[in-house]
Amino acid sequence: xxxxxxxxxxxxxxxxxxxxxxxxxxxxxxxxxxxxxxxxxxxxxxxxxxxxxxxxxxxxxxxxxxxxxxxxxxxxxxxxxxxxxxxxxxxxxxxxxxxxxxxxxxxxxxxxxxxxxxxxxxxxxxxxxxxxxxxxxxxxxxxxxxxxxxxxxxxxxxxxxxxxxxxxxxxxxxxxxxxxxxxxxxxxxxxxxxxxxxxxxxxxxxxxxxxxxxxxxxxxxxxxxxxxxxxxxxxxxxxxxxxxxxxxxxxxxxxxxxxxxxxxxxxxxxxxxxxxxxxxxxxxxxxxxxxxxxxxxxxxxxxxxxxxxxxxxxxxxxxxxxxxxxxx
Amino acid sequence: xxxxxxxxxxxxxxxxxxxxxxxxxxxxxxxxxxxxxxxxxxxxxxxxxxxxxxxxxxxxxxxxxxxxxxxxxxxxxxxxxxxxxxxxxxxxxxxxxxxxxxxxxxxxxxxxxxxxxxxxxxxxxxxxxxxxxxxxxxxxxxxxxxxxxxxxxxxxxxxxxxxxxxxxxxxxxxxxxxxxxxxxxxxxxxxxxxxxxxxxxxxxxxxxxxxxxxxxxxxxxxxxxxxxxxxxxxxxxxxxxxxxxxxxxxxxxxxxxxxxxxxxxxxxxxxxxxxxxxxxxxxxxxxxxxxxxxxxxxxxxxxxxxxxxxxxxxxxxxxxxx
Numbered sequence: 001x002x003x004x005x006x007x008x009x010x011x012x013x014x015x016x017x018x019x020x021x022x023x024x025x026x027x028x029x030x031x032x033x034x035x036x037x038x039x040x041x042x043x044x045x046x047x048x049x050x051x052x053x054x055x056x057x058x059x060x061x062x063x064x065x066x067x068x069x070x071x072x073x074x075x076x077x078x079x080x081x082x083x084x085x086x087x088x089x090x091x092x093x094x095x096x097x098x099x100x101x102x103x104x105x106x107x108x109x110x111x112x113x114x115x116x117x118x119x120x121x122x123x124x125x126x127x128x129x130x131x132x133x134x135x136x137x138x139x140x141x142x143x144x145x146x147x148x149x150x151x152x153x154x155x156x157x158x159x160x161x162x163x164x165x166x167x168x169x170x171x172x173x174x175x176x177x178x179x180x181x182x183x184x185x186x187x188x189x190x191x192x193x194x195x196x197x198x199x200x201x202x203x204x205x206x207x208x209x210x211x212x213x214x215x216x217x218x219x220x221x222x223x224x225x226x227x228x229x230x231x232x233x234x235x236x237x238x239x240x241x242x243x244x245x246x247x248x249x250x251x252x253x254x255x256x257x258x259x260x261x262x263x264x265x266x267x268x269x270x271x272x273x274x275x276x277x278x279x280x281x282x283x284x285x286x287x288x289x290x291x292x293x294x295x296x297x298x299x300x301x302x303x304x305x306x307x308x309x310x311x312x313x314x315x316x317x318x319x320x321x322x323x324x325x326x327x328x
Numbered sequence: 329x330x331x332x333x334x335x336x337x338x339x340x341x342x343x344x345x346x347x348x349x350x351x352x353x354x355x356x357x358x359x360x361x362x363x364x365x366x367x368x369x370x371x372x373x374x375x376x377x378x379x380x381x382x383x384x385x386x387x388x389x390x391x392x393x394x395x396x397x398x399x400x401x402x403x404x405x406x407x408x409x410x411x412x413x414x415x416x417x418x419x420x421x422x423x424x425x426x427x428x429x430x431x432x433x434x435x436x437x438x439x440x441x442x443x444x445x446x447x448x449x450x451x452x453x454x455x456x457x458x459x460x461x462x463x464x465x466x467x468x469x470x471x472x473x474x475x476x477x478x479x480x481x482x483x484x485x486x487x488x489x490x491x492x493x494x495x496x497x498x499x500x501x502x503x504x505x506x507x508x509x510x511x512x513x514x515x516x517x518x519x520x521x522x523x524x525x526x527x528x529x530x531x532x533x534x535x536x537x538x539x540x541x542x543x544x545x546x547x548x549x550x551x552x553x554x555x556x557x558x559x560x561x562x563x564x565x566x567x568x569x570x571x572x573x574x575x576x577x578x579x580x581x582x583x584x585x586x587x588x589x590x591x592x593x594x595x596x597x598x599x600x601x602x603x604x605x606x607x608x609x610x611x612x613x614x615x616x617x618x619x620x621x622x623x624x625x626x627x628x629x630x631x632x633x634x635x636x637x638x639x640x641x642x643x644x645x646x647x648x649x650x
Contacts, residue, residue, distance in 0.1 A: 157617060188617055193560055202611020205357045226560060250473035
């Protein structure tokens with residue numbers, strides 16, 4: 001009798017674990033072979049291991065088009081996966097296939113690059129505008145000290161995201177702890193390397209006491225760092241902003257940049273898989289106002305339009321640049 | 329005396345001096361020797377490309393593919409340098425020039441032999457060469473730490489506190505000056521552009537000169553391919569995008585007539601210097617960024633107007649055929 005009881009218990013336990021192992025989450029990326037997404041897949045695997053009993057299917061098309069992604073998703077629907085987390089090549093073109101998947105009972109979320117509201121449960125942005133803006137000012141303070149002149153080297157003057165970040169930087173800069181940091185200029189390098197470089201040289205001449213440049217663009221930050229090195233201003237002018245570690249590695253080594261940031265693709269993949277699991281199990285609905293525990297990333301709260309932002313941008317400096325330069 | 333004052337090149341030189349003085353008043357830091365040397369370094373690639381573009385414009389054509397050619401040559405040698413960092417830098421420079429020349433010859437063949445109009449040809453190759461960069465690089469960049477030290481070192485060599493780039497531009501200036509003014513090749517280019525029909529009657533092989541002009545343009549675009557990636561120590565799909573228009577405006581400001589056959593080598597260099605000066609000076613003076621593009625366009629237009637009003641074309645149309 002006792003033996004039978006144990007047998008039942010163990011078979012129930014076994015059944016449970018078998019059920020859990022059946023959870024299959026597809027991590028669909030814009031295109032295969034892109035460093036950023038390979039890193040995201042690594043994060044997704046990490047989340048799967050941590051949750052336990054989850055299989056991550058890392059997939060995506062060879063060409064970064066919406067059509068190719070639709071084919072991929074069609075095959076995933078046929079395979080009856082439990083959840084699809086996608087970084088979309090086209091916000092609107094993927095909405096109907098996302099809806100089709102949801103109609104078949106598959107949990108669909110978008111991450112990194114979202115799809116329109118009707119095609120997914122929720123969307124996870126890498127970071128939010130306010131966070132990016134305030135982080136840039138903090139990195140500038142950490143790089144140049146809390147006293148002196150700094151300037152912004154942006155992309156084009158009409159770039160929506162850059163301008164929104166600069167607005168947020170203004171709010172952060174208005175705080176008392178930055179009172180001795182003087183914002184002297186905002187210039188635009190149009191995301192062209194040579195123009196950004198010339199703008200950086202112009203800043204040095206216009207503001208001989210300049211101590212820092214914030215470039216919230218991956219082109220501008222490299223151009224500014226190169227200009228600092230070429231002009232022999234390493235140690236006098238510090239560059240920060242948003243950039244890729246692989247592109248910035250040499251400039252961190254040279255000392256032109258002390259620290260800079262960007263959203264971490266590993267964390268992004270990790271969060272995408274974690275959230276998919278939480279919603280697919282039915283523990284959470286992924287609707288506005290909900291805060292979903294996401295493992296080591298803490299809680300991710302969902303805002304208007306079922307949009308959520310991951311976390312602070314990830315910071316890179318001399319201590320971790322080598323490791324991340326290998327990744328993205 | 330009057331002749332000198334009305335000389336186009338002299339007027340262009342005066343305009344450059346006036347801008348330099350004006351900027352000097354606005355920001356004295358801009359007219360220090362160090363800063364002037366920076367401007368010259370920054371303008372060197374533009375000077376080389378403007379001079380080679382001039383050769384093409386002289387025969388009533390235009391090469392719109394120079395920036396894409398530069399970018400493709402630069403990307404190809406950058407990719408090679410990541411695989412074979414041990415190769416000497418001269419090898420890369422030579423290879424870049426060879427690639428550029430081949431791309432230029434292709435333009436020439438299309439125009440001279442296949443008779444595809446030059447605008448169509450070079451507009452096409454502008455996209456094709458740019459597209460090939462995506463193909464060969466897979467859309468990825470070559471970062472500064474992936475180049476060998478040797479690859480990047482040459483560009484930082486200085487002589488008499490002026491950069492390697494500047495001295496190279498001086499050499500190219502001398503070579504093209506001699507080529508256009510003291511060789512049969514140069515004279516024939518001028519006559520082909522000035523009066524193609526007459527040139528053909530006296531036995532100048534037009535096709536040969538078209539192909540040669542485009543190969544020279546390609547050769548220098550290839551050379552600048554190396555210079556560009558070494559200078560900025562980054563090779564991406566976006567290298568020099570749109571730069572062909574800067575090159576052509578330098579020629580036009582320099583008094584190289586798009587009608588062909590007219591223009592001096594010195595004028596071309598001064599045109600490039602004026603554009604280079606404006607590009608460098610505007611960021612250094614306190615003018616709203618939103619005005620800078622308009623101001624730079626206005627200065628260029630003004631320079632051209634003053635320049636063309638003062639010297640009429642020597643030949644005049646006496647009779648217009650019905």
